Amino acid sequence: MPFNYRKKQTTRKRSNLDLSVIKNALGDIDQGKSIRGVALEYGIDRNTLRNYLRDRSKLTKISEQGSQFKTSMIFTIEEEKALVEYLIACSKMNYGLTRQATMQLAYEYATMNSKKVPDCWTSNNCAGKDWFRGFMTRNPELSLRTPEATSLSRSTSFNRKTLLISSRTSKKLEKNTNLKHITSLTVMKQGVRLYKSVPK
Known part of the structure; x- marks a missing residue:
């Protein structure tokens, strides 16, 4: 099976049927109306109405699971x-x-x-x-990326207060020495590894 299956354009989309609409349609058929006329009136496929006429126990499945329930789903x-x-x-x-x-x-x-x-x-x-x-x-809010191996202390200490302190110290270094090309960002990147390797 391909990863991104595309349905053919000619196939119909499944409609999400409401239980009360189907019951009303079946009631009209019981009163003597034709299946085709009721199908056009309620906007339901006539073969679907025939299925529910033959086996009315299927109506309980709609009330329990909904008409679009996928039986192969493992989790709700x-x-x-x-x-x-x-x-x-x-x-x-x-x-x-x-x-x-x-x-x-x-x-x-x-x-x-x-x-x-x-x-x-x-x-x-x-x-x-x-x-x-x-x-x-x-669930598109999840993403699988190879994480950057960071220690817990480094990731928790990376906040506004420590950034201000590091920028002040880098400015003091710039005043005291002639190393103008070193910024606080390059100082932050030159760290010691205190973590394990990332699992593959």
Whole structure:
């Protein structure tokens, strides 16, 4: 399956059906109106109306799941939002997760909530690549970038107060010496590495 599947222009879009509209349409058909006339009146496809006429138990599925429910979804929208919020919170605490760690977290989250997962998830103890690709496209606020390896002390101390102090000291250095080409930014960049290497 291609990564970005494009539907053909000739195919119809699925309509998000309302339960009350379908019940009203079925009531009109029961009163003796034609299926085609009711379909035109309510703007519902006549084959859809025929399906609901044959099997009225499908109406309970609409009330429970909605007409656009995807059966292959592992997490609900709320659970996926909670996972996104957790990943963003980890990133703000300078503990951004890699792709593999995110896939393992998704598998653990699914097993804790006793979700039905594919067999490849259980054999690998992590979510699949296809799920991760779909997860990233559904949540564009997340981005997977190779983080710059920064220590916690360096990232937390990078604030307005320390920048003012460093700019004052660099100005004092400029006055005392003839090194006018050195700016506070180049002084800040010349640091000692106090961190581990970034995982690949």
